[in-house]
Amino acid sequence: MPGGVDLHSHTTASDGARSPRELVRLAAKHGVRVLAVTDHDSTSGLPEAIDEAAHHGIEIVPGLEINCDVPGAEIHVLGYCVDWRAEWFEAFLAGQRAERTARVHRIVERLTELGVPLTAEEVFAICKEGSPGRPHVAQAMIKRGYVKSVREAFDRYLRADGPANVPRRRLTPIEAVAVIRRAHGVPVLAHPGLADRDALIPELVQAGLAGIETYYPEHSAGQIEAYRALCRTHDLVATGGSDYHGPHTGRASTLGSPHVPLSVWHELRARAERLERA
Numbered sequence: 001m002p003g004g005v006d007l008h009s010h011t012t013a014s015d016g017a018r019s020p021r022e023l024v025r026l027a028a029k030h031g032v033r034v035l036a037v038t039d040h041d042s043t044s045g046l047p048e049a050i051d052e053a054a055h056h057g058i059e060i061v062p063g064l065e066i067n068c069d070v071p072g073a074e075i076h077v078l079g080y081c082v083d084w085r086a087e088w089f090e091a092f093l094a095g096q097r098a099e100r101t102a103r104v105h106r107i108v109e110r111l112t113e114l115g116v117p118l119t120a121e122e123v124f125a126i127c128k129e130g131s132p133g134r135p136h137v138a139q140a141m142i143k144r145g146y147v148k149s150v151r152e153a154f155d156r157y158l159r160a161d162g163p164a165n166v167p168r169r170r171l172t173p174i175e176a177v178a179v180i181r182r183a184h185g186v187p188v189l190a191h192p193g194l195a196d197r198d199a200l201i202p203e204l205v206q207a208g209l210a211g212i213e214t215y216y217p218e219h220s221a222g223q224i225e226a227y228r229a230l231c232r233t234h235d236l237v238a239t240g241g242s243d244y245h246g247p248h249t250g251r252a253s254t255l256g257s258p259h260v261p262l263s264v265w266h267e268l269r270a271r272a273e274r275l276e277r278a
Contacts, residue, residue: 005260007036007061007268008078008190008213008241013045014065014131017246020048023255028056030256034265036061036080036241041096042131043084061265064093065190066176069167073195074160077176078213078239081272082185089183100132103168107137110164111157116146134158134165135245173200174207186210186272188239192227193219205234210271215240215258237267 010016011023018026020037023045027035035058037049046062053060063080083089101124108118118140126143127136138153147153157164171179173189180187188211192198201212214227215238231238240260242253 004031004256004262005034005265006032006241006244006256007034007063007080007239007260007265008038008065008216009035009244009255010039010065010246011037011045011049012128012130013037013042014039015127015133015135015245016130020045021052023244024049024052024056024058024060027058027255030254032058032256034059034061034262035255036063036078038063038065038078038080038241040065040067040131040133041093041100043082043090043093044129046084061268063185066096066179067170068173068176069170070173070195070197070200073197075173075192075195075197075200076190077173077180078188078190079176079180079183079185080188080211080239080268082180082183084183086183089179092179097131099168103166104132104137106166107134107158107164110166111137111141114157114163116141116157116164118144118146173204177204177207177209181208181275184272184276186237186268186275188213188237191216191218191243193223198230201230201234205236209236210275211237211239211268213240214238215260215264217242217253217258237264237271239264239268 011020039045050060062084066077068075104123105120108120111118122140123136126139138150141147141153177187187209190213212227212231228238242255244253244255
């Protein structure tokens with residue numbers, strides 16, 4: 001059914017606008033029956049999401065999203081059906097979030113040097129218990145009146161080559177794939193059409209990549225067909241989702257859109273079971 005599957009969403013556990021319970025309630029309103037919660041470097045929203053989903057007949061897919069660096073671009077890797085309660089995995093994610101926190105301090109220092117004074121405390125007040133990042137810095141800049149939108153904050157200051165962007169230690173995509181596989185999860189290349197690094201896909205497949213996020217709001221019809229073809233060639237799962245964060249991002253995304261066939265979830269679950277046995 002349309003809107004029945006959404007395999008990419010975010011909560012306040014990272015940079016989403018809605019709490020896990022609010023996200024699940026909204027998903028129910030949009031007819032979503034299978035929802036992957038894929039916060040950045042965090043699985044802390046999963047317990048509440050799973051508990052709330054039980055009241056709405058929604059199946060929660062435990063996941064996360066890891067931001068990675070390659071020369072000249074940023075690539076994201078999604079992990080599905082991960083063993084998110086494993087102690088080593090929780091420790092790994094805690095380390096990732098600690099580096100995010102340190103980066104916020106470095107970014108606000110750079111902004112202050114540029115004549116845009118901001119404090120880390122202002123950013124953390126917006127982030128609260130979430131996984132801090134540039135979107136939270138952008139929201140603090142809006143609150144101060146320096147910019148009018150998240151998009152403007154990134155365009156003027158926070159983009160990859162922006163004057164206030166400070167790199168943080170990130171995994172390579174191959175390392176992210178390895179971490180997700182170690183957690184018995186299914187690693188999937190997120191929104192590849194945004195990064196323009198499709199040439200990396202064969203080596204990621206060699207490293208254990210199991211899927212490509214194909215159905216995505218900002219992918220053209222031509223891109224969707226091209227990624228479906230790549231999935232057939234490399235025996236990958238063609239996944240999809242809304243990448244819903246909430247209205248504060250300025251991105252027009254709706255839970256359950258674009259349409260992702262239910263068969264995609266069945267294929268993803270079967271792949272997870274196959275990898276578990278490998």
